[in-house]
Amino acid sequence: MMKFVFRTLLLSLLLPVFAGQASATDDAAALLQRADEVRNPRQSYRLTSTLIEYRNGKEISRNQLAVFTRYEAEQQQFRNLIRFLQPRRDNGKLLLKDGADLWFYDPAGKASIRISAQQRLLGQAANGDVVTTDLRRDYSAVISGTETLNDAEGQLRQTVLLELTARHPDVTYPRMQLWLDPKNGQSVKTALYAQSGSLLKTAWFRHYKDALGQLRPQETIIIDGLNPQLVTVIQSQDHQAMDVPAQWLQRQALESFTGR
Template identity: 50%
Template sequence: MKKTLMTLALALAGQLALAAPDAQSILAGSDAVRNPDQPFGLIVSLVSYKDGRENERSALAVYSRADQNSGQFRSLLRFVSPARDAGKLMLKNGNDLWFYDPASKASVPISPQQRLLGQASNGDVVTVNLALDYTARLDGEEDIQDGDRQSRHCYKLHLSARNGGVTYHAIDLWLDKDGYRSRKAKFYSESGSLLKTAYYRGYQQVLGRERPTETVIIDGLNPKWVTVMRNSDFAWREVPEAWLQRDYLPRFRAE
């Protein structure tokens, strides 16, 4: 009898283990929702608000492709507006980030944590595979309100940075159980302070699957400071290797 009970218990434990999702696989699934699997381009528009009033806005053209060896994305970003910034470039290659200003003809290293506009940092606008930069832990399931104030039953992942070159030290991420669509995230500094909260919404069919087209970013200290980041004009496109080289930045010309 004891042997039978033990056998049943072991069998049940095995079934539960098989049923339990792997946190890293869930995170990789969420990356696949956000990131197309071929070279692509899009326009990122950012608008920041303070106390309900528009403060500033910017737009960038983004060209991205995944590195064949590492799987991490490499991106070239061209500032489209405002006029004072038009033609400036930002290049992400691995965890290295450079900023190029045609006026000075100099490319300088910058930090992904550096503020780009409002609550959006440089690291928020470049394409990233979180599963390569973070170790995920499944913290269970939770009911949350998404960016449209709709109730969602989600997996909650806690992400810990694998190295110091990433934008955030830690992230709490809530994703749909079905389809792994990101709904909400909280981003933390190394000291554990909440830097910002983001809501992912505006899911649409683009480049082969349903992807988020809008992110609402709320400051961790002042909830009245909000930045809205919208993605549009998605397109499959060639992203030449030359575009992703720092030495090529002075010669880049927009098509």
């Protein structure tokens, strides 16, 4: 009984107050929305993303991407265009995500191919790890409890654990767990699961720095669920506010795209 009372008290201290909310589900949704707003600016912008893949602690590949994101406020969703920059052999390849549709364009074949959101494009980092997503739109959330974690920078963090279940089949991961700091909405850790329930990846967020008016993670460490010696580090740099043209975000425009 005392353990239950202590846990309830701790949770009440950790959770921010959300006026007018009537249930734990509402609290979970509000926490998830706050985490979304910290990770992804609610505006259109551009950034550079570098993906470094390691096996047994040694770098085995490096990719650089230009990510263009347009936020559609009415639909409350992001539309993404990703241009491959490095290595040189991949320069000019494009990935377009428009709603549930995902298209890959290779200038060598001058054809766009519709791909499943579950297909991987860059080693251990799936397309769902590099495009901007709105978790509250794609997942329902419940509060599972609280947990004290050492974060990816070795700092002790008091976190709330959210259990996320996909609302539709088009998302990359059907189930997620998200540990976040309720004081500031910062994501600390996520666990990403397959439909079977097996752990696919664990991701840690670190190096929160100011970007477009908010402290945001500049680095994500992704550890393979089956082989922890496979690690991908995603570095996000050079966030710039940008009015990403809607015409860029159309399948028909991929062949003629020249933006940088």
